[in-house]
Amino acid sequence: QKEVEQDPGPLSVPEGAIVSLNCTYSNSAFQYFMWYRQYSRKGPELLMYTYSSGNKEDGRFTAQVDKSSKYISLFIRDSQPSDSATYLCAIPSGAGSYQLTFGKGTKLSVIP
Amino acid sequence: DTEVTQTPKHLVMGMTNKKSLKCEQHMGHRAMYWYKQKAKKPPELMFVYSYEKLSINESVPSRFSPECPNSSLLNLHLHALQPEDSALYLCASSRGDQETQYFGPGTRLLVL
Numbered sequence: 001q002k003e004v005e006q007d008p009g010p011l012s013v014p015e016g017a018i019v020s021l022n023c024t025y026s027n028s029a030f031q032y033f034m035w036y037r038q039y040s041r042k043g044p045e046l047l048m049y050t051y052s053s054g055n056k057e058d059g060r061f062t063a064q065v066d067k068s069s070k071y072i073s074l075f076i077r078d079s080q081p082s083d084s085a086t087y088l089c090a091i092p093s094g095a096g097s098y099q100l101t102f103g104k105g106t107k108l109s110v111i112p
Numbered sequence: 113d114t115e116v117t118q119t120p121k122h123l124v125m126g127m128t129n130k131k132s133l134k135c136e137q138h139m140g141h142r143a144m145y146w147y148k149q150k151a152k153k154p155p156e157l158m159f160v161y162s163y164e165k166l167s168i169n170e171s172v173p174s175r176f177s178p179e180c181p182n183s184s185l186l187n188l189h190l191h192a193l194q195p196e197d198s199a200l201y202l203c204a205s206s207r208g209d210q211e212t213q214y215f216g217p218g219t220r221l222l223v224l
Contacts, residue, residue, distance in 0.1 A: 008152075032210060043118075043202050043215040044155065088154055092210040098143055098168060100213060102154035 006103025019076040023089035023103045034090040079110045116216035124222045135186040135203030144186040147202040193223045
């Protein structure tokens, strides 16, 4: 089993829809969770990060962590065509580690 | 300011050429990274510098040679590359281990 699993999509939604992007992880020692957005041919851009279980909101974006289920989610409300990108979950491998374990990335298209 | 800059944006080189990629950050981050990203794949870690010392080399071929002249700069020297080395090369930085990594826009490399 891979350490971080993410459905690669592609995912296509109409403008204004609520989008749910998800990752599962296998290592219960993971403590810190990040979401990156990557537009085509650009570098990943940090969207959100969270340490704890529960929800963290930033504008139209909500990051959710359920450590008991080893499940993380990113919700996008009122999705816009400009949200069309690949979304990557990323988890540091542990204390003292510089390595990030990435999901495969989910490609999202928001159709006007 | 959470900006990591990279030059050049694009690079085309022959298999006998020598070139260098450059990365710069002024966030006071003590860790800097080189990643390689192929199309539709997540970034793959190549090298990590921590406090200007190479701390991780992910079994990268010697035709890639990293250099960290000071805490703000990171170079990647390229020599005798192969066409399969064509990819997006990303630089990132973080305050320390297990911290949020901020990525630059990348250098798109094509080896002919």
